[in-house]
Amino acid sequence: MGPASAPRRFGPIVTGVVLGLVIALGATVGQPRPTPAHAMDFFYCMHLVPPFTACDQFVGSIPAQGNRATYPGSGTVSVCEKVLRANDGTQISRRCANTTVASGTDLPNGPANNCFVGNNDNGQHTVNGKAVTA
Amino acid sequence: MRSKTIAASMLGAAFATAVIGTTVINAAVGGSDTTVQPTEQVNPQLATHFAILRKPASSDTSLQSAQSAEVMADTGVNPSLTRTGARAGSDLALVTPSQKGLCLGSKELGILTCGDSAEAISGTVVGAIICGRLPVDQVEVLGAFPDDVKQVEAELSDGTTATYPINDNTFVQQFDKSRPVPLYFSFTAGGAPQRTRTGVPTEGSLAC
Numbered sequence: 626m627g628p629a630s631a632p633r634r635f636g637p638i639v640t641g642v643v644l645g646l647v648i649a650l651g652a653t654v655g656q657p658r659p660t661p662a663h664a665m666d667f668f669y670c671m672h673l674v675p676p677f678t679a680c681d682q683f684v685g686s687i688p689a690q691g692n693r694a695t696y697p698g699s700g701t702v703s704v705c706e707k708v709l710r711a712n713d714g715t716q717i718s719r720r721c722a723n724t725t726v727a728s729g730t731d732l733p734n735g736p737a738n739n740c741f742v743g744n745n746d747n748g749q750h751t752v753n754g755k756a757v758t759a
Numbered sequence: 760m761r762s763k764t765i766a767a768s769m770l771g772a773a774f775a776t777a778v779i780g781t782t783v784i785n786a787a788v789g790g791s792d793t794t795v796q797p798t799e800q801v802n803p804q805l806a807t808h809f810a811i812l813r814k815p816a817s818s819d820t821s822l823q824s825a826q827s828a829e830v831m832a833d834t835g836v837n838p839s840l841t842r843t844g845a846r847a848g849s850d851l852a853l854v855t856p857s858q859k860g861l862c863l864g865s866k867e868l869g870i871l872t873c874g875d876s877a878e879a880i881s882g883t884v885v886g887a888i889i890c891g892r893l894p895v896d897q898v899e900v901l902g903a904f905p906d907d908v909k910q911v912e913a914e915l916s917d918g919t920t921a922t923y924p925i926n927d928n929t930f931v932q933q934f935d936k937s938r939p940v941p942l943y944f945s946f947t948a949g950g951a952p953q954r955t956r957t958g959v960p961t962e963g964s965l966a967c
Contacts, residue, residue, distance in 0.1 A: 722886020
């Protein structure tokens with residue numbers, strides 16, 4: 626085994642690394658939102674929302690334990706989060722604040738719920754939603 | 760030899776998928792929510808503007824779990840450094856340091872909002888709880904203000920104004936939804952006039 630044989634020895638490993646990267650990249654293509662960044666966080670909305678309007682919702686099969694709205698741009702914009710209990714539509718959380726707002730202790734463990742975020746300003750702004758599940 | 764080649768390829772693929780692939784997937788999701796370690800201290804610059812942050816942290820350990828801070832974990836908020844602010848009835852305003860600045864909440868309702876240092880110093884860390892664990896006919900307004908803000912003037916929903924004192928750098932008060940509620944706060948912070956929404960929606964119903 627001389628130095629010249631080293632590339633041949635590592636060839637299969639390099640091939641495997643390239644194959645793995647292709648698999649990893651493939652997993653990201655066409656992935657629908659909401660998408661978990663890790664086991665518990667789901668991101669939704671993340672686009673321009675008209676003034677005083679709620680954005681699309683995150684509907685989980687398990688209860689969200691937290692919901693958050695964030696304005697990702699510069700300046701001060703009021704945003705809102707809202708959570709409805711899925712089985713009866715009861716509004717169990719609704720909060721608004723500048724830049725970012727969270728549901729705090731509003732969400733009990735119980736039936737699954739539907740999370741919303743919204744724009745509480747008179748201009749059009751991007752609003753990022755984040756739901757946290759157990 | 761062929762089986763060794765296949766094994767080596769699979770090993771490489773597994774490594775790339777597990778290590779490189781995870782990074783790629785997380786980045787593709789947006790990368791907007793990264794893991795941030797809870798801050799271990801109050802931001803020194805912020806402490807010069809907030810007397811409440813120059814006080815020791817509360818020794819009431821129940822405040823740590825009471826805040827439901829998980830959804831704000833990416834701010835580096837550290838509930839063990841919580842300071843207690845103004846009181847409204849049985850509720851208590853809480854100011855909690857984060858890596859970026861501070862978070863504002865209450866003992867009974869948990870974390871409401873967070874702001875970076877610039878936002879905190881400008882007095883715009885303000886928000887409202889319209890529906891949740893409070894009576895459905897009430898709305899709670901919370902704000903964190905720097906030392907030079909001794910009071911705020913509120914523009915109420917009926918067009919009138921009212922003045923409220925700021926205690927311990929915080930404002931917390933519940934309002935009856937059937938009566939005028941504050942929509943904007945005006946004040947002077949750092950010599951500059953400020954006007955910010957309280958969070959109480961100016962459009963639509965406040966019903967839960």
